[in-house]
């Protein structure tokens with residue numbers, strides 16, 4: 001038996017039927033020139049008993065899967081172009097994650113929420129990236145680099161590059177064997193929440209700080225911005241255009257002592273970054289705003305750092321960029337979780353420390 005797929009990109013009609021037999025003649029015509037001494041492609045197509053037409057169909061990602069004790073999984077949740085061994089594989093990953101959360105969460109609604117949180121961003125990114133080229137992009141690369149053909153694929157796309165393209169896609173699709181197999185072969189035995197959700201916290205922490213430092217210094221250099229200390233940056237960030245806060249509110253928001261904030265504001269006022277104004281009728285209240293100069297500097301900083309990140313992302317392959325996109329909401333939640341923890345610690349400390357209260 002010979003099973004083959006011949007793919008043609010174009011605009012399809014509305015029919016979504018994968019059992020639709022078609023006339024081979026127009027397909028033979030499309031591949032008329034594909035006669036090689038080792039394979040007669042139009043001959044193979046013409047001789048087939050039956051040719052089925054498989055339209056490429058997907059659906060836009062949806063914002064919600066879970067409704068009470070009901071959730072979606074597989075194609076119902078994220079029908080995608082079956083590029084890169086996908087569709088069914090993603091349904092299996094859904095099932096694996098859902099089973100884990102059902103087995104380990106306190107109740108079904110919590111399990112379903114955790115499942116959706118784990119799977120929806122990842123599959124959303126994949127539905128969108130599958131509209132571009134999947135790992136099949138190696139074929140286009142070969143055609144671009146060697147339009148006249150080649151004797152050895154290694155001369156056109158080195159094996160390291162081929163392996164990286166394949167691994168990048170597997171990473172984006174969530175089925176890179178090393179990652180997928182790690183929790184299941186964990187010496188601790190059966191799959192547990194700890195093993196599957198294990199994050200290499202030390203490695204992540206070791207990436208975040210240098211990443212931020214590098215971005216800060218590269219941005220300063222590229223936009224010729226002055227060196228403003230981190231704490232002062234945090235204060236200006238807390239005072240976006242149109243927002244006024246008291247020094248006490250800034251201290252609370254940023255988890256800093258009031259005297260620290262007061263010293264910072266004095267220095268920043270000298271540099272023309274903030275203005276402090278007494279509120280008429282309330283002698284004890286002072287309002288702080290960021291100056292136009294500070295806001296202008298930050299707008300330049302934000303534009304330059306976004307451009308640098310966009311430039312850096314261009315060096316990643318499409319699969320890696322999809323992983324990064326899918327990770328953004330998770331990183332934002334991690335930031336919020338750390339911030340909550342910081343606030344809780346600050347409020348415990350201020351309740352127990354007479355020194356802080358005095359500040």
Ligand SMILES: Cc1cc2nc3c(=O)[nH]c(=O)nc-3n(C[C@H](O)[C@H](O)[C@H](O)COP(=O)(O)OP(=O)(O)OC[C@H]3O[C@@H](n4cnc5c(N)ncnc54)[C@H](O)[C@@H]3O)c2cc1C
Pocket residue numbers: 018054055073074075076082085086087088089090091
């Ligand atoms: C042409 C083509 C090629 C593909 N190639 C690949 C590939 O190489 N690799 C890959 O991983 N994926 C591939 N896929 C995708 C893969 O087939 C799907 O992602 C996968 O089948 C989805 O599984 P599912 O269980 O979510 O949905 P389905 O497989 O669609 O299962 C849903 C089931 O529910 C039944 N059903 C519907 N309504 C009702 C109802 N009211 N009551 C009871 N039953 C109902 C349906 O009959 C169906 O059996 C391909 C898809 C197509 C169309």
